[in-house]
Amino acid sequence: MSTPSRPSESHSGSPLPEAGNTPRAETPSIKSYVRRQGKITTGQRRALAEEAHRWVVPFEGKPLSLATLFKNSRPVVLEIGFGMGETTQAIAQSQPELNFLGIEVYTAGVGSLLNRITQANLSNVRIIQHDAVEVIDQAIELSSLDAVYIFFPDPWHKKRHHKRRLIQAGFAALVASRLKPGGILHCATDWEPYAQQMLDVLSDCPLLCNTSQGYSPRPSYRPLTKFESRGLRLGHSVADLVFSRRLPSPPSQTASSSK
Numbered sequence: 001m002s003t004p005s006r007p008s009e010s011h012s013g014s015p016l017p018e019a020g021n022t023p024r025a026e027t028p029s030i031k032s033y034v035r036r037q038g039k040i041t042t043g044q045r046r047a048l049a050e051e052a053h054r055w056v057v058p059f060e061g062k063p064l065s066l067a068t069l070f071k072n073s074r075p076v077v078l079e080i081g082f083g084m085g086e087t088t089q090a091i092a093q094s095q096p097e098l099n100f101l102g103i104e105v106y107t108a109g110v111g112s113l114l115n116r117i118t119q120a121n122l123s124n125v126r127i128i129q130h131d132a133v134e135v136i137d138q139a140i141e142l143s144s145l146d147a148v149y150i151f152f153p154d155p156w157h158k159k160r161h162h163k164r165r166l167i168q169a170g171f172a173a174l175v176a177s178r179l180k181p182g183g184i185l186h187c188a189t190d191w192e193p194y195a196q197q198m199l200d201v202l203s204d205c206p207l208l209c210n211t212s213q214g215y216s217p218r219p220s221y222r223p224l225t226k227f228e229s230r231g232l233r234l235g236h237s238v239a240d241l242v243f244s245r246r247l248p249s250p251p252s253q254t255a256s257s258s259k
């Protein structure tokens, strides 16, 4: 799978936490989105009516079997907030050997991705239309994901809205707990203050390890979107952050020598 190369040495020196759902008290509650009605095009409406039953998975608030969902045991990449699905389609098309689970709350976006799935004849994409925080907490098993992508999450520019940003300590810990050891968390943003917050939060997460010194070069699997190309023309820079989940520590010498 062409996720970025993983660091050869990422042991934390301490064992990973025990498996088990994130305790409810630690689960972050983040109002990271506004319910947008937006205009739903005729094509999106048709896709929602005719295609949703094939690719949209209902959120039931209980653990989901990814192998049953995709009918295979290939690596699974979870994408949070896929918007209109432009990037999801490009990545899923170029990497048919991977499964992609996209989470988005925006109905027009779900309709758009359904259209893309049909047009590109994709079979490796599934969609959940629900709050990603609840989905990850309640439906995704511990250590089950090969990668999580969060591209251009809402930056919530105003200071009083910063608490609505997705990338904060509790959420980073939640996402990291769902990655397999060595699995990748890849975030991208064009809002410099948010990039700095992401770097601080992810660097402080005990389960994660930066694959670069600071920001990463854009991995080749992440295509440039129209939105991003326009931003780059206007002189906005984009930061990619690629972290991996730490590998479990090897058994300590004391434990083995005392046998």
Ligand SMILES: C[S@@+](CC[C@H](N)C(=O)[O-])C[C@H]1O[C@@H](n2cnc3c(N)ncnc32)[C@H](O)[C@@H]1O
Binding pocket: 032, 033, 080, 081, 082, 083, 084, 087, 103, 104, 105, 106, 109, 130, 131, 132, 133, 150, 151, 152, 153, 154, 155, 225, 227
């Ligand atoms: C700024 S858009 C970026 C869309 C896309 N990733 C891109 O690069 O064009 C952020 C998207 O994240 C979605 N979103 C925000 N918080 C979410 C959450 N908690 N669960 C699911 N989707 C969320 C929003 O509805 C919106 O479509």
